[in-house]
Amino acid sequence: MGSENKKLNDSFFQRDRLVVAPELVGKLLVHQLPSGERLSLRITETEAYGGAEDTACHAHRGRTPRTELLYGPAGVIYVYLCYGIHWLLNIITGEEGSPQGVLIRACEGAEGPGRLTKALGITGALNGGRLSDGILTVVDDGMRCEIVPDRRVGIGYASEEDQARLWRFKMGKNLSSVE
DNA sequence: TTAGTGATATCC
DNA sequence: GATATCACTAAA
Incomplete structure (x- = not known):
């Protein structure tokens, strides 16, 4: 079959968040656990954050130790603890020095940012890591779908x-004949 | 609707 | 040092 599992590299994420966010929908998020177990879920919802004008972005209020990662190079994993309970997963996009990223909001079978990280076993331990480290990666398996903005x-x-x-992008109709 | 939970930022 | 806030979820 023509469908190859292609791992997304840093150059994929070096583009603008508004380009990367919709393209991440339908991709597979793969987490290699320390135990050797491998978990993968299909991304169904993302959100774009960032830019000097975005008052919703953490970095808008200034550069701090926490938001420092947003200014860093693309392909860095930004995991952040929200409300003391939920880990939220982001991937840094764009050029270094430009504070932006994509929040992975939901996966198939794990709807919601907090549920997603729980399902994949993602914690703050991954914060600051890179996709190229191979622990957490995004894979394109050829699946194509409609993108619904919201x-x-x-x-x-x-x-x-x-x-x-x-700037929220959800998975719409499946355009692939096979999954 | 509200409680739970803890890191971060901001204020004294 | 103290308080307020938060890109959420589950329970009621």
Whole structure:
């Protein structure tokens, strides 16, 4: 068959978050556990964050130790603990020095940012790592689907203008004949 | 609707 | 040092 499992490299993530976020939908997220076990789930929902004008982005209020990663090179894994309970998974995109990234919001069978990381066993231990390390990778298995844009959620503190942006991308109709 | 949970940022 | 806030989820 023509479908090859292609691991996405850093150059994929070096583009703008608004290009990367929709393209990540439908890809496979693969986590290699320390135990040797391998978990993989298909990404169904992402959100783009970043840019100087985005008041919803963590980095908007200034460069701090926590947001430092957002300014770093693409392909870096940014895991952040939210509400003391949930790990949220992001991947840094764009050029170094430009604070931006993509939040992986949901996977097949794990709807919601907190559930996703729980299902894949992702914790702060991965924070600051790189996709090229091979622990956590994104794979294109050839699956194609419709992309449905929507407003971002959970960012009530951002400006109305930023809340209205259609920077959330969900999986739509499956366009592949096989999965 | 609200409780739970802990890191981070901001204020004294 | 203290408080407020948060890109969430589950339970009621």
